[in-house]
Amino acid sequence: MERDDPSSQILDCLIVGSGPAGLTAAIYLTRFHLSVSIIDSGKSRATLIPLSRNHAGFPEGIPGTDLLARMRRQAAQYGARLQNGEVSRLSHEAGRFIGQIGGSTVRARTVLLATGVTNRRPAMMDDACHDQALATGLLRYCPICDGYEVTDKSIAVLGTGERGYKEAVFLRSYSADVTLVAPEGEHQLTAKQRGDLAAAGVALLGHCTAIRIVSDRIALVSESKTRCFDTLYPALGSEIHSQLGGAVGADRTQDGCLIVDAHQRTNVTGLYAAGDVVLGLDQISHAMGEGGVAATTIRNDLAEATPLRR
Numbered sequence: 001m002e003r004d005d006p007s008s009q010i011l012d013c014l015i016v017g018s019g020p021a022g023l024t025a026a027i028y029l030t031r032f033h034l035s036v037s038i039i040d041s042g043k044s045r046a047t048l049i050p051l052s053r054n055h056a057g058f059p060e061g062i063p064g065t066d067l068l069a070r071m072r073r074q075a076a077q078y079g080a081r082l083q084n085g086e087v088s089r090l091s092h093e094a095g096r097f098i099g100q101i102g103g104s105t106v107r108a109r110t111v112l113l114a115t116g117v118t119n120r121r122p123a124m125m126d127d128a129c130h131d132q133a134l135a136t137g138l139l140r141y142c143p144i145c146d147g148y149e150v151t152d153k154s155i156a157v158l159g160t161g162e163r164g165y166k167e168a169v170f171l172r173s174y175s176a177d178v179t180l181v182a183p184e185g186e187h188q189l190t191a192k193q194r195g196d197l198a199a200a201g202v203a204l205l206g207h208c209t210a211i212r213i214v215s216d217r218i219a220l221v222s223e224s225k226t227r228c229f230d231t232l233y234p235a236l237g238s239e240i241h242s243q244l245g246g247a248v249g250a251d252r253t254q255d256g257c258l259i260v261d262a263h264q265r266t267n268v269t270g271l272y273a274a275g276d277v278v279l280g281l282d283q284i285s286h287a288m289g290e291g292g293v294a295a296t297t298i299r300n301d302l303a304e305a306t307p308l309r310r
């Protein structure tokens, strides 16, 4: 039976997702003296970062899990309620949003979607091998974040088409030893892309059938041969978690990213979005910046509807 959460009230803001975007917004909103709950299903991309070295303010680097723990502590200290769970449905009635979490509902005047994305993983790699490779830097998902760490190393990019082409060209500014490996079948590249890759000295390999760790290197089986690399970047795209927005009528790009204005408002009154789920630079700093902008817009929009007083 569906029931209201016992501690429920009409919240000023329900935040869905407690990665860097959602947690930054929670810190700002609670410090504006607004009532905030954050619901999170525990899959922040930041939990996969063994050690971030490009996030400003941490010259020795910081593991993603440590950064999130610090932010959760900071949000909780000002009164944000953090709850594990998945918002499975979002609806909008009479100027109120209703979120469903398991058998409970939460009501809010505004909602911030900070639900992020999930990188598509190589299908030819089992979970244990994937996680070990990620933890040791043999597998990487973010050239902007950690291309520096593979300067002058041998790099494989698993991908093809425009996405694979762009990632290989990007990584070529870090190393002369870059190979683009097709995830299935033949490469899908135009003549111009092939010419550019050849001119840049990027090697091409066809159809990858298996990926393994061999001593301290990552081995890709392709065209019946095994080649070992220092690191592998999958360039297979992402699943964008924007379904809740779509359910209440928010506009999305063709890829599924939520569309917002310069203040993080979607086209649905009272619904805001921040972080990777919005089209932009998929980085912690950007997610935090958008979280701060969204929170301030939410505060100002709420104050316009009903002046905020203590």
Ligand SMILES: Cc1cc2nc3c(=O)[nH]c(=O)nc-3n(C[C@H](O)[C@H](O)[C@H](O)COP(=O)(O)OP(=O)(O)OC[C@H]3O[C@@H](n4cnc5c(N)ncnc54)[C@H](O)[C@@H]3O)c2cc1C
Residues within 6 Å of the ligand: 016, 017, 018, 019, 020, 021, 022, 039, 040, 041, 042, 043, 044, 045, 046, 047, 048, 049, 050, 051, 052, 053, 054, 055, 085, 086, 087, 088, 114, 115, 116, 117, 119, 140, 141, 142, 145, 146, 241, 244, 274, 275, 276, 277, 282, 283, 284, 285, 287
């Ligand atoms: C391996 C790796 C290394 C990276 N390294 C760096 C780096 O060094 N520097 C850097 O700047 N960036 C790095 N990034 C990118 C960075 O992690 C992301 O840009 C950042 O985490 C985005 O923050 P976010 O808050 O938008 O989304 P996320 O951190 O992904 O958080 C989204 C949250 O929403 C939750 N959620 C989704 N749907 C629901 C729902 N329906 N109900 C409840 N909860 C939901 C998810 O469980 C998740 O916890 C890296 C990413 C990866 C994968």
